[in-house]
Structure formats: C-alpha cells, structure tokens
Amino acid sequence: MRSAWFKAGLVGWGLLLVTLAVLGGVGWGQWQRLRGEGVAVETLPVLGTVPDFSFTERSGRTVTLADLRGSVWVADFIFTRCGGPCPTMCAAMAALQRSLGGAPEVKLVSFSVDPDHDTPEVLARFAARFGASDTQWFFLTGNKSSIWTLANNGLKLAVTSDTPGELVHSTKFALVDRAGRIRGYYDGMDPAEQARLLPAISALLRESAP
Secondary structure (H helix, E strand, O other), rough: EEEOOOOOHHHHHHHHHHHHHHHHOOOHHHHHHHHHOOOOOOOOOOEEEEOOEEEEEOOOEEHHHHHHHHHEEEEEEEOOOOOOOOHHHHHHHHHHHHOOOOOOOOEEEEEHHHHHHHHOOHHHHHHHHOOOOOOOOOOOOOOOOHHHHHHHHHHOEEEEEEEEEEEOOOEEEEEOOOEEEEEEEOOOEEEEEEEOOOHHHHHHOOOOOO
C-alpha cells in the first residue's frame, strides 16, 4: 500500500529534521507564556463544522465528536502502511505533542484511511513508535466509508484511491475549536506552517465558547 503524494524519501526525512527543530524549540513553558500574554493572532475564520462521528480508538474504546467537545483539537488522516508522507506527518504531530506538554485542553486525532488493515492493535503498535500519549493523541479506525466521508465531506481533507493498492490523501492538519468548528489548515509537511499551529491553538483556547 503506497501513498501517491510523496515518493521522495530523502526529502521527507529532511523535512522531518527541520520540523523537529522548529516545533521542538517551543516548549510548554514558552507556550503557556504566549497564552497568558495574549499574543496577537489574527482572527481564525470558521471554515466549516465537523459532523458527528463514532470510531474505535487504538485502546478499543469508542471516541465520538462529543468526546472532543470542549477541547481544541488537531486532526489528520494517515495509514500505517504509508511509505510516503505519513511518518513525517506523525513525527510533526509527535513534536506538537511534546510542545503541548500534556495540556488537557488540547487533543490530537489521527484517523486511518486504511481501516481494514489498521486494526486497534496495529494502530497501537504504530502509535508507540511516535510516543503517542494515550490521553492526548488518539488513533482512530472504523468503517472505511464513514472515515472517507468524514475526510472528504466533513473535515475537507481529500482521500481517494486512483489505482488499486495506492491511496492518495491530504497531508494537511485541520485545527478544530471547542465547538467542533474548523478554524484552519496547516501543511503537515511544511515546518513553517506547523510552527503557526501553537499560536493558533493558543488563540482558540483564549476564545470564548460560542
């Protein structure tokens, strides 16, 4: 199973190193200071609303949209057999997790676009490779049609399969506010865009609930 959007492995690992350097340089203490000082961040537009969903987390428990209400969360779509962008995207998400320092108000959610293969057990092993927190970073699997519909129509992150055995998926991260509204997209392969995530998350945490 291959991802058609990214085939240059050396380029991917180069981006990974830059990503770790960028996100790794902003720790929890600095992020808390940014939040407390009310750093000026442009108003984040409402780009859509995430529809209800219910999928299985790697732990075996069910995670729904309702479980994420009240949290700011970052979503992406990956799969464990991906030989292209997914390792770099997950490394960027892992760096974000470290920068957040376990902040309970922020969640990270990775949906598998290859759920027939990516069982909870497979996802658990994959998540362990990236040091994913059981309480902050969720890996979800479930009905393939439902996940693809959520990706394409809900979070507006394209997933398709142009040829048998080859998946094409967006490399963007979606930023979602406490009310389940999409507030921004950030390229999971671009360290400069990823560096904008922390201030944006901070802005949404300061924002009053609608």
